[in-house]
Amino acid sequence: MKNQFDPRKLNRRDFLKLGGGLLVAAAGTSLLPRWSGKVLQGVSPASAAAYQSPAPTIYRHLIGSDGWISIPMGIIMNDLGAQLGPDPLAPAGRTTYVFGFRDVTPLDGGPSKPTASTTTNPLILAQKGHVQHSAPLMYFDENDAIQITLSNLGLAVRPDLTDPHTIHWHGFRNATPLFDGVPEMSISVGRGADFPYYYHPTDPGTYMYHCHNEDVEHVQMGMDGVVFVRPAQNKTGNVAGAPVARYNGGASTAPLGYVYNDGVALSDPRSTAYDREFVIFLNEFWAQSHYDDAHIQVSDWSDFHADFYLMNGRSYPDTLAPNGGGTNMSTGDLIPPPGRPDLESQPLSSLIRCNAGDKVLLRFVNLGYTQPAMKLSGIPMHVVGKDATPLRGIGSLGLRDGADTSYYADTIYLGAGESYDAIFTAPPKTGVGYDTYLLFNNSLGALNKPGASGLGGQMTEVRVYAAGTLSKQSAPNT
Numbered sequence: 451m452k453n454q455f456d457p458r459k460l461n462r463r464d465f466l467k468l469g470g471g472l473l474v475a476a477a478g479t480s481l482l483p484r485w486s487g488k489v490l491q492g493v494s495p496a497s498a499a500a501y502q503s504p505a506p507t508i509y510r511h512l513i514g515s516d517g518w519i520s521i522p523m524g525i526i527m528n529d530l531g532a533q534l535g536p537d538p539l540a541p542a543g544r545t546t547y548v549f550g551f552r553d554v555t556p557l558d559g560g561p562s563k564p565t566a567s568t569t570t571n572p573l574i575l576a577q578k579g580h581v582q583h584s585a586p587l588m589y590f591d592e593n594d595a596i597q598i599t600l601s602n603l604g605l606a607v608r609p610d611l612t613d614p615h616t617i618h619w620h621g622f623r624n625a626t627p628l629f630d631g632v633p634e635m636s637i638s639v640g641r642g643a644d645f646p647y648y649y650h651p652t653d654p655g656t657y658m659y660h661c662h663n664e665d666v667e668h669v670q671m672g673m674d675g676v677v678f679v680r681p682a683q684n685k686t687g688n689v690a691g692a693p694v695a696r697y698n699g700g701a702s703t704a705p706l707g708y709v710y711n712d713g714v715a716l717s718d719p720r721s722t723a724y725d726r727e728f729v730i731f732l733n734e735f736w737a738q739s740h741y742d743d744a745h746i747q748v749s750d751w752s753d754f755h756a757d758f759y760l761m762n763g764r765s766y767p768d769t770l771a772p773n774g775g776g777t778n779m780s781t782g783d784l785i786p787p788p789g790r791p792d793l794e795s796q797p798l799s800s801l802i803r804c805n806a807g808d809k810v811l812l813r814f815v816n817l818g819y820t821q822p823a824m825k826l827s828g829i830p831m832h833v834v835g836k837d838a839t840p841l842r843g844i845g846s847l848g849l850r851d852g853a854d855t856s857y858y859a860d861t862i863y864l865g866a867g868e869s870y871d872a873i874f875t876a877p878p879k880t881g882v883g884y885d886t887y888l889l890f891n892n893s894l895g896a897l898n899k900p901g902a903s904g905l906g907g908q909m910t911e912v913r914v915y916a917a918g919t920l921s922k923q924s925a926p927n928t
């Protein structure tokens with residue numbers, strides 16, 4: 451493997467050369483300079499000028515390859531009599547060919563161990579053909595210094611297809627195009643290559659990431675998922691008295707976390723504190739294109755239509771199945787959800803469980819081509835953020851600490867590429883068992899008829915238990 455870059459050895463002038471299309475040997479010794487001012491959230495010029503990004507301390511290793519997932523469907527035929535789904539080439543229990551990512555960090559010694567510059571670990575190389583959808587959920591803290599190495603293992607089903615891949619954090623204020631993943635103005639990772647991306651997030655919020663190489667195809671084929679950034683306030687509390695978050699060692703009475711550096715007390719209506727959090731990633735699959743890529747056919751992407759509406763890579767009722775995940779350290783494979791070997795490559799559950807009175811954060815992300823109308827039936831949602839920006843007007847120093855522009859809604863419309871942060875307070879419940887509230891795409895075409903393709907579509911359940919029933923949440927979507 452080749453194409454190594456050391457992000458610690460590039461200086462500003464080198465980046466400008468790279469931006470001009472000249473790929474030059476990096477000679478400087480400075481760390482990443484942060485010369486780009488933020489647009490939506492202000493930063494003082496003095497602090498920006500003095501700033502140098504730190505060397506990475508968190509290491510993640512993603513592979514790009516292909517694989518097979520399972521979507522509940524009947525038999526889907528096209529006009530020419532081909533069976534698109536389940537794809538006749540699919541292994542037992544699977545229906546649909548995908549491109550995608552896998553997080554192989556556990557096979558590389560974990561997130562604190564620097565990733566090898568060349569991938570030789572046979573367990574990692576064996577993950578060619580074993581990607582997941584949606585893409586691995588990633589989350590970091592504000593001011594983390596992160597290196598994510600992308601290794602392109604090639605496609606098991608399509609050895610003729612030599613496509614590169616990239617990582618693009620959509621909506622992320624990146625200091626340089628080099629790590630932005632847009633192939634026309636940066637670098638793509640060719641088959642057999644490893645490339646370390648560097649990130650230093652300074653703006654908390656909910657983002658998405660995807661491969662940007664031939665992105666109409668690669669995003670549709672499944673190379674997309676969620677990345678979010680937790681605010682510095684989690685570690686420090688704030689001057690208004692909001693405590694350190696439980697994620698960062700706060701008291702058992704403290705919130706699990708905050709969505710943004712809100713700067714207000716817990717009792718303030720502008721507070722973004724929450725007790726549980728769930729990512730809801732939305733997209734749609736077009737059956738013909740997935741069949742075409744598996745069967746060495748070319749798709750006319752202008753013919754796109756949605757056959758399967760997916761939530762965290764699954765279709766209801768699979769959205770309710772438990773989380774899979776974790777890595778089998780002897781094979782390198784994902785560990786399937788209990789009782790659901792067919793969902794091995796779709797590890798992320800959308801089942802939302804909470805206690806009465808909990809503040810529950812929903813991080814909605816849409817990377818589909820349609821406009822979902824996500825309705826939480828019977829519980830109002832407090833929309834506190836959009837596109838990784840708190841819903842506050844511009845106040846002091848250009849920061850988003852001004853007037854409260856948050857609002858309540860029972861339905862959130864998401865355009866393509868948009869994210870929303872919404873907090874609901876779980877309604878009262880006493881006694882045993884749970885009350886069920888539906889969270890679903892109110893564009894009812896996205897909820898297919900029983901037995902039809904993409905059974906159930908974008909729907910999940912919110913299950914509210916009596917206070918004290920469920921233990922405190924320690925990780926998203928659990």
Ligand SMILES: [Cu+2]
Nearest residue numbers: 615661663668
């Ligand atoms: Cu790709």
